[in-house]
Amino acid sequence: MKTIATISILSLAWLSQSALAQTTTTPSTIAQTNPHQLHIQSWHLKNGAKVLLVERHALPIVDINVAFDAGSRRDDAQKIGVANFAGSLMDMGAGKWNEEDIRRLSSDWAVTVSSFSDTEQAGIRIRSLSQPQTLQDALKLGQTILSRPTYPQTVLTREQDRAVLGWKQNQTDPQFLSSQAMTRLNYPQHPYGYWAQENEASIRAIKRQDLIDFHHRYFRPSTAVVSIVGDINRSQAQKIATELLADLPQQKLKLPNIAAVPLHKGQTTHIHHPASQTHLDLSLPVISRDDVDYFALLIGNYTLGAGGFDSLLMKELRDNRGFTYGAYSHFNPMAQKGTFSIGLSTQAANAPEALKVTKQVLADYIAQGPTEAQLQQAKNNIIGGFPMRFDTNNKLLGWLSTIGFYQLPLDYLDTYPQKVQALTTEQIRDAWQRRLKVEDLNVVTVGQSLKQ
Amino acid sequence: MKTIATISILSLAWLSQSALAQTTTTPSTIAQTNPHQLHIQSWHLKNGAKVLLVERHALPIVDINVAFDAGSRRDDAQKIGVANFAGSLMDMGAGKWNEEDIRRLSSDWAVTVSSFSDTEQAGIRIRSLSQPQTLQDALKLGQTILSRPTYPQTVLTREQDRAVLGWKQNQTDPQFLSSQAMTRLNYPQHPYGYWAQENEASIRAIKRQDLIDFHHRYFRPSTAVVSIVGDINRSQAQKIATELLADLPQQKLKLPNIAAVPLHKGQTTHIHHPASQTHLDLSLPVISRDDVDYFALLIGNYTLGAGGFDSLLMKELRDNRGFTYGAYSHFNPMAQKGTFSIGLSTQAANAPEALKVTKQVLADYIAQGPTEAQLQQAKNNIIGGFPMRFDTNNKLLGWLSTIGFYQLPLDYLDTYPQKVQALTTEQIRDAWQRRLKVEDLNVVTVGQSLKQ
Incomplete structure (x- = not known):
């Protein structure tokens, strides 16, 4: 089996390179040894937008993500919620x-165009056949949604409502209450915490003109990342990205950096809730x-609490103590x-004891880090x-967008596995010791209040 | 854009053929005109099993589905539920x-092997890296699960329980109650209706030996369909299929045909339920x-009730009447x-009127069929x-399994779109008129009983 696999891999590596040589003008940088290397192509448009492309020709489909630096972190502190509505x-x-026209056109053309907004980004996603007429229809719809939203009252x-x-x-859901309270402790002033300050009054205060103003200010090609995966080549991708952004204000936008997060450590909040389980x-x-400690922290976390039934938290709190x-x-x-x-x-x-054990x-x-095993x-x-x-x-497509943004x-x-492979137990222990202290963590409990 | 697309399509068609010529011994039958044709390879093993393969080399992943004619339709009418437990x-x-070993091995090897059972089929699914050692581990696990389940008491x-x-x-869920009652009307004796006859006693009556006997009788290579999609070539696929089935009893199994479905038409059942909505x-x-009417019935159904907000049922019952x-x-x-x-x-x-309108x-x-539009x-x-x-x-992979089974x-x-394209309004109307009569339909209502 090994021999067969090797032959197959070599022949495919050769094919991949041929394919790339024919469909892109950039020199191929594919290594000889990894036929599954992704070969992300990336370049900038004149208006400053960044384009990322992975060609995938097995299916006649194109997926496109256009993301702007227009998430809720760009909200005005006095007008929380505008960004998410605008996006x-x-x-x-x-x-x-x-709305009805857009739904009907999407259905008739069998394309999907939808807009989104989260903390850091906002934009649209498009899914279409690569067949030229359908793709052209999808782009027209995407361009219009991106450039000329009408925000009907x-x-x-x-x-x-x-x-x-x-x-x-x-406000009655323990999990949400916990997340909201924790965000208020972690990010009391910072834009990452704006969503946890929302309430009925802040939602009602949003005006149509706020959305128009926000859209005009933040949806600029110069902050855009256009990611494309599918049955498309580089020159087509260049046209797609250009067309999607063509109707937006082309002036470059110099956005202020998002502020560093000031730390507020070691706080505790309890929220009373009638549920029998405490969160x-x-x-x-x-x-x-x-x-700099990205991999040491993330990979180290597998052993602590991300490795499912084998994790240390699971073994102690579930198997040994039966708390959860x-x-x-x-x-x-x-x-x-x-x-x-x-x-x-x-x-x-059990909540106090479970917190202590955690x-x-x-x-x-x-203190100890992971064992070699x-x-x-x-x-x-x-x-x-x-x-x-x-x-x-x-x-x-989601990864391309993350890489671009x-x-x-x-x-x-491509290099992620090598970086994981290279980690040592010492590096992980060192990073965790430098970056995390138990007493620094904020603690939120949502559940019945225990008599002292 | 059209010109560019054409160039790209031609160069890729050539590449696809080269790839196939190098990795399979069967002559390529790919048409010159459709670079996205799937090219399903299929053959039989000596033991009678059917193999279907689509090569997909972009990612180092292999997905495998092994399905047997061992679904609940093979249950003994006196021992309903054995098939689903056995699978x-x-x-x-x-x-x-x-169980714990299997979970741990899967996690350590980063492979997924799971068994399934439905009305017509039962078997296993495997997902693994195509890297030879990992794939070998996954196959060993798959072979063992398939051939030597222990069914611990x-x-x-x-x-x-x-x-x-x-x-x-x-038994308290209106949707389930409706589905159960309808299945009893549609398939009162037929194996397709066995699941709707289950109850606490039938579940408790199942013995470990029943599972062992069922497994021994029905999990035979001669009824197996092994579907494979991924980073694998034909000779590798041949080895995979052979290995997965090697430990099962190799004697060929001649299964009786599933009986035709006797029709029981025009029945009505009402189930009282306190919910405010009637199902x-x-x-x-x-x-x-x-x-023979497969496409005429299915495509015709888009207009009647599968086309979302544009369907006739939706327009009349939702938009015009506000019933639902x-x-x-x-x-x-x-x-x-x-x-x-x-x-x-x-x-x-509204239930009586809604039923009348439906x-x-x-x-x-x-009577009329769809319009041209x-x-x-x-x-x-x-x-x-x-x-x-x-x-x-x-x-x-799901499609391959369906095609094989x-x-x-x-x-x-590949030909599905052409068959849809070729349909005429007359063909659809003709098929619907021959195959469906309103008065033949069985009707189940679950909800509050109305005073007469």
């Missing part, structure tokens, strides 16, 4: 088309996308410091499962 | 490994996988006749969206 309502009326009012209803329902959350802003069905730890890297967090649910009476497991792990298990799982993280064009190297995915 | 419990203990008892709990919960279901066994948020019609083709069904929920007081919409559609809209959407139905290796032609997916 997510773009596909509910644009140019001469109302009736739609805004309806969506405000929905948002208020959702917000009210969330425990321990968290602190720790990790950025360009963090599951306990997990998680890093959420962002442009500025995103959170490290540990979460679990347990019976109210802190002890973390303290021990910071634990690190090997983490590496096997993470490296072995890595290709599954971009095994569809849609997932790969956070200015990660183009070989980020 | 789905295979991955909970096999060879020398217990503790696992069986636990899963019986779960099944009983699930069954009890389902309406109209259904009848109509369509088989090899149905959504109304849908659906075909479920099987080896023997599967169902045509219409479903919706409405306020209890029948009238169907009667009108059967409606058919064109259906074609645009179905043909345009068709490539999205196998846009991941996992989805494509139901003995559909290997060019089924």
